[in-house]
Amino acid sequence: MSDVELYIFNYDKDKEEAAKAAKNTARRLVEKDVKLLSLIESIGQYLNSDEAAKRTKALSYLAEVLEALPPKTLTGQQRNLLCDFLVSRIADESETLPICARALLALDDLGPWETEKSVTMMTNILENTHPLSQYKLQSQRYPVLNLIDRLLAKYRKVLHELHDASQEFMSRFVSYFDAEKDPRNLMLVFSILLVPMTEWDIHSHAQELFDAVFNYFPITFRPPPNDPYGITAQDLKDRLRHCIAASADLAPYAFPALLDKLDSTSMNTKRDVLQALSSCVENYGPHTISLYSVTLWDALKFEVLQVQDDDLAQEALSGLTNIATQLSKGSTGALTVYLKPIAKEANEHLEDAPTKQSQAAAQILENISASSTASSNFIFGAVLPTLFALYGSADTTAKRRGLIEVLNGLIRANLRVYGEWRSIDTRESLVTDNSDQQTLNSLSTFSSQVLDVLLQGLHSTPIKEVSYRLVALDTLANLTKARNILNDEDVSRVISLLDDIVLNEESYGNDDVKTAAMNSLVSVAQQKPQLIIDKAFPTFMAKLPDSDRNDTVEYVGILEAFAQMSKEPKVFQTIMVRLRNKLYDAIKLQASPQFIQAVLAAMIFAVKQNPTALVGTSTECSYYEELVRPLIQMATSAISSSPLTDPGVVELIGKLSNAVIQQQNLEFQASTTGHLPYGLWGGTESELFPSFAPNASPQQVQLLLISTHLLAALRRDIEIRPEYQELLTNLKRVVQSSQTSSIVKQTAVQQISLVINKFVPRDKLSFVVDLTPSSLRESENITSANNDDFRIAFAATKGLLLRNAPVVTEMVQRLLEALSATSAGLTAARGFAMFLQPDELLTKENYCVISPLYRQKLFQLATSTITTQFPSASSAVKRNYLIALSGILRYLPYTVIEPQLSPLTPLLLQMLDLSGETDVKAAAIDILITVLVQQPEPLEEHASSVISRLLNATTADSNPPNVRSRALHCLALVPKKLKTEVVIPFRRQVVKRLTEALDDRKRAVRIEAVKCRSQWIELDEAGDDEE
């Protein structure tokens, strides 16, 4: 049997076999085993058969053979020949068109045909198969639509000519697709019709075209569940919208039709209308829009002024704004015609401000003003006179506030189109190529009036009118930002008012106004740094005492102000000079440590905001020469009565030095600061390390504090002196001495971690292992380990853990073994908290080696040991395991804990039973909270014990307030996160027990109790509904 016979034979019975036959032919064609001509001849007899079914099958065979052919198998001549043949078959009889379309698509995939053939094809289709809806099956229409879509994509020009040549073509073309309903086909129809709509002259056919697509508006299609085609309503909506917005010629039909649908009661329809309108406005062009602008305003305004739905209002608002944006591109007259009624209506609403309508009007004004400079200018001119008149005659502060809010919106919009002071450089380059930008900003006409109203308002309104003053302040700040509006004198007036509020005004409420004024000063500092330096600084400095001998504490607020303003780099330098002078004066005058601490804190805050400003060269750094060095000198030579012996002051000097030195490059650090940490003592090379014992002088203690921060600031490549071996041995000796004070021990321990992390080479780590006290190196000696041994072991392990050195596994294991010791175990247990707790010295900024996975490593080591040893541990040491575990878990993110959650949950619950360990309890509750939020299911089996333990944690007799409060918060999440049927049995008990917490001694706890209890009460009521 030949392939074609095989195909026809199997056509109805076995599609796969049939396809195989077609593929076989295709292969033989490629291999030139069979010629195209003989192929056509072989099917000829079937094509001319008397049975219609046979003819269709033969054509289908041809289509499948073509589909199976790789490109370039057929010559151009052959393709054209086949094309002619297929075109002639199109109109043969009702069944053949879809198959021809398939074959033609396949043919086109093999290579293009002569363009004129497309014209014949199109004409043939339209004349003989109109309308498409006569083909009942979607699968029949689909290839035809695909073919037409292809024609429009690849042979657009000739089809365009066809349209230009004939008046009837378009009508026939458009009506061809009538009554299409399938979403897959509609996607194609919209895409087909979009071509003539966008590119061809369709003036005389606009209505037909518009109706053809608008018939489908609004799209209410909802895809069936598990839709295999993946076409959503949104896809259809988007294509339809593009069609509607395709050409300005559609405007006379589109606008009335859309506005008519805007009255629909369906929110979805309204949303589609508003989005379509927006698209039309964007695409139809200024001239067309100007014809409809006022009509559109009259329709759209209601959506904004009488809000039904916030997102509809937003759509309408963006539509209105788009109109203004488009009109601004056209003639000024058109824009004015549009804006006039808007301003008029807005002014009417402002009369009874503040109402919802006045707020909506303000929104419209702000958005439209922001559309272009011309809009902004027009609105200012049309609205501000009314606004000022209303303001003058307003009888309540609420009304004045409402009006200022409108003003604020207009100024914000003005900032968007005209820019701020600080954007002055970038804006100016833009101005030159756009003449529109050079029009005078109308805000400047009104600026002095606006300024007067605001200054006057802030002066004269009582301080308890917080909301009014906040709005006025914000408006003032925005006005000051506006480029080229206020002159320096005006800005100075603003600054002095802000100074006055921050410094002199009496405190009220939560001091929101003072905070806002401070923020405004910061924002002015960004726009006009020099004016802040000239005007604000003297006032602030005058208020800042040289010392706090008169028991005043006002200075903290002022110092905070300075610190905040230093965010602006231009101001930073001046602030540092002023504060430095203040600091030296204070030291000279023996001010209290608190005052000096505050000044230092302000400087550190400023320095941290501007790290790059600190960077010096390889040989010099002014902040080091003029600030750090003198300070360290003063601190190291201070006599005992000096405020510089205060540990807090010393610590801050250390931090400030750290922040400065950290930023310097390697050369500078090596030549100037490398020797510093222990050069401070001025000892000779042979005795670089001071003894610290048995009776270390206060100066020595301070030196140690400072040297820690200096060590931290050094880059890893610096060679420290003394070398690490000597340094570590000495530090160990200091820690182990019974004479050393707790502060010195803690500091020495920090240095041990730092040095081990940064300065011990990778191949010398055995030195660190040997440094560990012998009691913690061999298991049998563990019971003899004392607190200082633990200090050293933990510090050394921490330094290694962060750099993820291999030896650390063993060291952590030793420490874990110590947990089983009766006496030393508790100390070891508490030590585990220091591994992961936030550390401000061991950081990347301080050039420490921080492995990204050290948390996971510690967690893995610790949990595997603890979960296996805990069950068999004696009851006396069980708590050690729990405390150690809690010390690790409390600093871990949830994702790290998650995989181990199920073995850990019972331990977490037992942590809640530990008496006296409030930190452990608090940590356990916090972890439970995270688990409840992230993945509560595993807790369901423990519901009873979780609930009863949390209830116990809410009682006042054995729990501090923070534990009570967190426990209540956690308990409130339980009914929200666990299944209702799991928690409902506990409802009565919980609600009853919680009456006690409602009467807690502490207000913050009561607030949580109320929240928690109402969650549980609600639980029942929600349950009732379901029954």
Add this chain to the structure above:
Amino acid sequence: MDPDKDNANPTIINPSDLPTRRRQSDNISSIKRRTDGGTGLFDGLIPAIARSSHAYDPFAAPLPVDSDASSPSSSDFGDDDVLEEIDEQEIYDLIAPISDPEHPLTLGSLAVVNLPDIHIVPPASTASRISTVRVLITPTITHCSLATVIGLGVRVRLEQALPPRFRIDVRIKEGTHSTADQVNKQLGDKERVAAALENGTLMGVIRKMLEGCDNVNE
């Protein structure tokens, strides 16, 4: 205007003008007012060493059982021995966030409940523990048909949120409602209140009003 509402366009108080607990008198809130007049900008910088005599040191030999003083987490709460009484502002904070049944606004911002109209009457004798909370509510307009519902909502809220030693008395403020006497009778009558709360529709409305009060953030 929406005809279904008694008062479609009420006056709204801006949130920043509502009465709040001054941080000064508040030695418990986590954002406590500072004695130094600052905002705490430098708190993270001033080292623990300077604030207390010693920093938390896990190895400093045996810790006292009550380690509150050294654990930083509990410092926000102040001294646990200081008793903070339930006061008028606290009552206000409980009921001000209740939503109005016909506006998406709170009773506080509509000035239906006001701080000066809340009174706590201490126990009459030393033998009694029972205090009375009296709340006067001000309907937005004198013929407000929902005054009873609002009153009930306030009552339910306080019954759920206050310990049982408080008796709750909710009334309409004198001269602010045309049928205040009737409403007050209804609100004051225990049995009528109980009967009203059996009514599913009414409870549904009240639950909706109380919805926004206790948002448990995660």
